Amino acid sequence: MAKEKLVMIGNGMAGVRAIEEIIKIDPNRYDITIFGKEPHPNYNRIQLSTVLQGDTTVEDIILNDWKWYEDNRIKLFTGEAIVEVDTKNKIVVSNNARQVSYDKLIFATGSSPFIVPVEGVDKQGITGFRDINDCETMIKYAEDHQNAVVIGGGLLGLEAAKGLKNLGMKVSVVHLMSHLMERQLDATAAEMLKQELQQQGINFLMEKQTVEILGDDHVTGLRFKDGSETEADLIVMAVGIVPNKELASNASIPVNRGIVVNDYMETEIEGIYAIGECAEHRGIAYGLVAPLYEQAKVLAKRMVGVETEPYEGSISGTQLKVAGIDLYSAGEIEGDGATKAIRVHNEFENVYKKVLIRDNKVVGSVLYGETAESTRLFRMLTQQEDVSQMTSLSILQPAGEAEESDVASMPDDELVCGCNGVTKGTIVEAIHAQNLTTVSEVGGCTNAGRSCGRCKPMISQILEHTLGDSFDGAAQKEAVCGCTTLSRDEVVAEIKEKGLTNIREVMNVLGWKNEEGCSKCRPALNYYLGMIYADYKDERESRLVNEKMHANIQKDGTYSVIPRMYGGVTSAEDLKKLADVATKYNVPLVKLTGGQRIGLYGIKKEDLTSIWEELDMPSGYAYGKTLRTVKTCVGQRFCRYGTQDSMGLGMELEKKFERLDTPHKFKMGVSACPRNCAESGIKDIGIVGIDGGWEIYVAGNGGTDLRAGDLLYTVKTKEEVIEVSSAFLQYYRETGNYLERTSKWVERLGLDHIKKVLEDKVACQGLIERLNKTLERYNEPWKEAIENDEIKDKYYSRYQADLVTN
Amino acid sequence: MKTVSKVGVAHYSALPIRSGIAIQIKNDAIALFKVTSGEVFALEDRSPHPKGGVLSEGLVSGKFVYCPVYDWKISLEDGQVQAPDQGQVKTYEVSVENDKVYITI
Numbered sequence: 001m002a003k004e005k006l007v008m009i010g011n012g013m014a015g016v017r018a019i020e021e022i023i024k025i026d027p028n029r030y031d032i033t034i035f036g037k038e039p040h041p042n043y044n045r046i047q048l049s050t051v052l053q054g055d056t057t058v059e060d061i062i063l064n065d066w067k068w069y070e071d072n073r074i075k076l077f078t079g080e081a082i083v084e085v086d087t088k089n090k091i092v093v094s095n096n097a098r099q100v101s102y103d104k105l106i107f108a109t110g111s112s113p114f115i116v117p118v119e120g121v122d123k124q125g126i127t128g129f130r131d132i133n134d135c136e137t138m139i140k141y142a143e144d145h146q147n148a149v150v151i152g153g154g155l156l157g158l159e160a161a162k163g164l165k166n167l168g169m170k171v172s173v174v175h176l177m178s179h180l181m182e183r184q185l186d187a188t189a190a191e192m193l194k195q196e197l198q199q200q201g202i203n204f205l206m207e208k209q210t211v212e213i214l215g216d217d218h219v220t221g222l223r224f225k226d227g228s229e230t231e232a233d234l235i236v237m238a239v240g241i242v243p244n245k246e247l248a249s250n251a252s253i254p255v256n257r258g259i260v261v262n263d264y265m266e267t268e269i270e271g272i273y274a275i276g277e278c279a280e281h282r283g284i285a286y287g288l289v290a291p292l293y294e295q296a297k298v299l300a301k302r303m304v305g306v307e308t309e310p311y312e313g314s315i316s317g318t319q320l321k322v323a324g325i326d327l328y329s330a331g332e333i334e335g336d337g338a339t340k341a342i343r344v345h346n347e348f349e350n351v352y353k354k355v356l357i358r359d360n361k362v363v364g365s366v367l368y369g370e371t372a373e374s375t376r377l378f379r380m381l382t383q384q385e386d387v388s389q390m391t392s393l394s395i396l397q398p399a400g401e402a403e404e405s406d407v408a409s410m411p412d413d414e415l416v417c418g419c420n421g422v423t424k425g426t427i428v429e430a431i432h433a434q435n436l437t438t439v440s441e442v443g444g445c446t447n448a449g450r451s452c453g454r455c456k457p458m459i460s461q462i463l464e465h466t467l468g469d470s471f472d473g474a475a476q477k478e479a480v481c482g483c484t485t486l487s488r489d490e491v492v493a494e495i496k497e498k499g500l501t502n503i504r505e506v507m508n509v510l511g512w513k514n515e516e517g518c519s520k521c522r523p524a525l526n527y528y529l530g531m532i533y534a535d536y537k538d539e540r541e542s543r544l545v546n547e548k549m550h551a552n553i554q555k556d557g558t559y560s561v562i563p564r565m566y567g568g569v570t571s572a573e574d575l576k577k578l579a580d581v582a583t584k585y586n587v588p589l590v591k592l593t594g595g596q597r598i599g600l601y602g603i604k605k606e607d608l609t610s611i612w613e614e615l616d617m618p619s620g621y622a623y624g625k626t627l628r629t630v631k632t633c634v635g636q637r638f639c640r641y642g643t644q645d646s647m648g649l650g651m652e653l654e655k656k657f658e659r660l661d662t663p664h665k666f667k668m669g670v671s672a673c674p675r676n677c678a679e680s681g682i683k684d685i686g687i688v689g690i691d692g693g694w695e696i697y698v699a700g701n702g703g704t705d706l707r708a709g710d711l712l713y714t715v716k717t718k719e720e721v722i723e724v725s726s727a728f729l730q731y732y733r734e735t736g737n738y739l740e741r742t743s744k745w746v747e748r749l750g751l752d753h754i755k756k757v758l759e760d761k762v763a764c765q766g767l768i769e770r771l772n773k774t775l776e777r778y779n780e781p782w783k784e785a786i787e788n789d790e791i792k793d794k795y796y797s798r799y800q801a802d803l804v805t806n
Numbered sequence: 807m808k809t810v811s812k813v814g815v816a817h818y819s820a821l822p823i824r825s826g827i828a829i830q831i832k833n834d835a836i837a838l839f840k841v842t843s844g845e846v847f848a849l850e851d852r853s854p855h856p857k858g859g860v861l862s863e864g865l866v867s868g869k870f871v872y873c874p875v876y877d878w879k880i881s882l883e884d885g886q887v888q889a890p891d892q893g894q895v896k897t898y899e900v901s902v903e904n905d906k907v908y909i910t911i
């Protein structure tokens with residue numbers, strides 16, 4: 001059966017979102033065609049302000065690239081406007097005289113800048129601020145013109161003004177009212193904003209009504225009602241927008257301010273819908289994306305025949321996207337007789353907050369200078385929470401909490417991304433369900449952060465917070481931890497560049513938020529410093545318990561002791577010692593570990609040092625982010641299949657690399673033949689003996705992310721195995737994120753890339769040298785604890801105090 | 807009746823900084839922490855996590871300790887578990903006189 005034909009007029013933010021939602025539910029439902037007047041795929045119009053302000057480029061703001069349309073088999077005609085809709089024959093006609101018939105039609109034509117109808121508006125040098133073309137016009141003018149005048153002191157006008165200022169023009173904003181952004185701000189906040197913008201170099205002409213635009217062909221200035229004039233080479237009209245409804249009204253579809261729709265975005269004509277800024281719903285034509293995206297959801301469900309709640313209108317908050325200005329407003333602005341206001345005005349720090357309350361409910365808020373509470377206040381507003389039990393201070397700041405707004409204490413239903421209506425709960429769920437680790441991945445799955453972008457820092461905090469529980473996940477997030485916004489690479493680069501030598505210095509110089517860091521960054525920095533400086537003095541207080549104690553803590557607070565058995569080879573003597581200790585100390589559990597050795601479990605902390613002393617065996621580091629074991633098979637010495645001496649090589653490798661700090665634990669295996677009894681295929685480095693040589697596999701993992709190792713090289717001699725392993729290990733150490741296993745690391749960097757590095761003779765030699773230098777710094781930790789009273793006292797004793805009353 | 811006693815437990819100058827020590831006073835297991843600022847805090851040496859564990863081995867940052875097993879962040883000042891986790895650890899009053907550290911139990 002042929003699919004129904006869906007045609008959409010307008011290739012902008014709301015419309016394309018609706019298509020995305022449709023495809024999400026039922027990708028095969030419609031045969032889709034989109035007409036867009038602009039020559040671009042759908043882009044993030046909101047970010048035009050940032051493009052103008054020089055912070056991003058046009059390419060960066062594309063939301064759906066050409067490929068997306070192709071992948072979803074959407075026919076797209078760009079640079080082509082629909083000029084006629086024939087509702088009787090169900091055909092649209094474009095300005096290229098292309099005719100396309102439809103079964104369903106969506107109007108998503110957006111709106112246009114309102115051009116003030118004064119004398120002279122037909123002159124050159126006047127533009128709106130709506131699309132990429134307008135942006136390009138302004139950028140071009142700024143190259144060889146001086147004076148820009150923006151008419152309109154609302155959101156759009158101020159963002160345009162700031163952009164033009166950044167482009168080097170002299171900018172004046174003309175505003176009809178006595179204060180800026182009067183629809184979003186009260187007089188106090190507006191005044192603060194004005195002063196800030198004045199400081200940023202923008203001039204204001206308040207309470208001025210433009211009556212004429214001066215100039216011959218090209219603008220030269222404006223005249224105001226009071227008779228005064230000002231010069232201008234470029235005029236930007238930003239006094240408002242008007243829905244693009246003519247096409248619909250010409251087709252006899254009922255329009256008012258916009259194209260009239262019901263709660264399901266249906267016009268009065270069957271099969272024809274309208275969405276976005278061109279639509280008027282219950283008397284309102286919205287001009288921010290948040291409500292439009294809600295509409296998109298309802299429309300999509302309706303069109304694929306899924307049951308949906310009706311769209312009943314929205315309240316949304318606004319903010320200004322100008323660098324250095326933090327501002328938020330939602331709901332009512334000015335109170336009336338029945339509202340009570342909580343006002344905080346800190347003139348010293350330039351912070352102003354006003355929360356309007358009526359009948360014990362928040363009905364509006366204006367925040368200037370600091371907007372951390374915005375999401376919480378917005379929740380109170382939209383959910384009509386009863387605040388009668390709260391103090392005014394706690395309305396502005398959650399109880400028991402310090403200045404920072406903590407994502408941890410944020411309820412799940414709190415809106416994080418206002419534009420896309422995404423709550424914290426949804427984000428957390430997506431992070432868990434789809435193993436997301438970056439802000440852009442969260443955006444890809446939930447749309448959060450894909451519009452105005454203001455919530456991105458918060459999304460990153462949520463990521464951090466959510467991944468914090470799972471160690472492996474934490475490795476891949478962008479910032480090292482919540483104490484900093486710097487990524488691993490940035491931190492490492494700064495350490496090297498500034499020559500920082502210890503953790504405290506790193507935190508001080510790089511502006512850590514918590515003076516002494518947290519349980520994420522302290523061990524990580526300790527690792528990175530140790531990776532950078534071969535002679536680094538380890539900071540034991542920054543190791544987590546197991547590594548600090550050189551023993552694995554068990555859930556009851558006791559420890560395990562697992563000594564080395566190089567290559568899984570032991571002796572009668574060692575076994576005797578183990579047995580003696582187990583008997584003497586009443587060790588509750590003696591077990592063979594997965595790494596071919598013997599573990600004693602359930603040991604009291606204060607017995608650790610004596611047990612180590614009696615065992616007189618080196619630590620097996622079964623607790624560390626370091627080489628754990630080298631598992632071996634019996635090999636050539638005894639096995640009739642073995643072609644190589646696997647035990648010998650395994651022991652040699654374990655002795656060479658033991659104690660080395662690595663980003664995460666590191667396991668090796670050596671098998672003497674391809675039967676692979678040592679399971680070399682699931683080791684970080686796994687070696688398999690073959691006739692006349694060895695195969696070296698890397699990045700295998702037998703744990704949470706089961707992964708078969710990749711064959712790195714086949715080499716002839718044992719010496720080559722050691723060389724390749726050394727270089728590989730060191731490259732992992734130098735480029736891995738702390739807590740990143742080789743399986744993830746190899747996938748991130750790519751095996752080919754790693755091979756290229758190892759094949760570069762000079763680079764490879766450097767790696768091996770740095771590794772060998774680092775290996776010189778280690779001492780046997782158990783021995784150290786036995787011999788050094790200070791260490792013994794500090795870490796391994798339990799103080800007894802007598803109960804004496806003073 | 808419950809008697810309050812002040813117990814001398816350690817020498818202030820001998821306390822390691824940012825590394826907890828475990829003290830046993832009769833039946834009370836106590837974790838004592840000297841933080842970077844020099845202040846000393848005493849908490850019950852038991853993680854508030856339902857599965858238990860000790861606190862004395864935790865990583866210390868400022869006036870917080872991280873539970874070594876479950877990574878909960880706990881205030882040394884009032885024993886409060888920090889969000890998103892919840893709970894409360896018993897704290898003890900600590901005083902320092904003439905280099906001697908006392909705990910009131």
Ligand SMILES: Cc1cc2nc3c(=O)[nH]c(=O)nc-3n(C[C@H](O)[C@H](O)[C@H](O)COP(=O)(O)OP(=O)(O)OC[C@H]3O[C@@H](n4cnc5c(N)ncnc54)[C@H](O)[C@@H]3O)c2cc1C
Pocket residue numbers: 009010011012013014015016035036037038045046047048049080081082083108109110111129130131156159244247275276277278286287288289290292319321419452
């Ligand atoms: C500079 C700027 C900053 C903004 N900042 C924010 C912000 O911070 N937060 C926020 O929520 N919102 C912001 N907005 C508003 C937001 O961009 C709009 O609400 C949103 O883009 C509306 O989506 P839409 O699909 O309805 O219209 P549009 O995105 O305008 O898409 C409509 C498209 O249809 C095309 N079209 C019109 N007629 C036809 C025709 N006959 N044939 C073919 N194509 C046609 C148009 O060319 C246009 O490309 C901002 C807007 C601008 C301009």
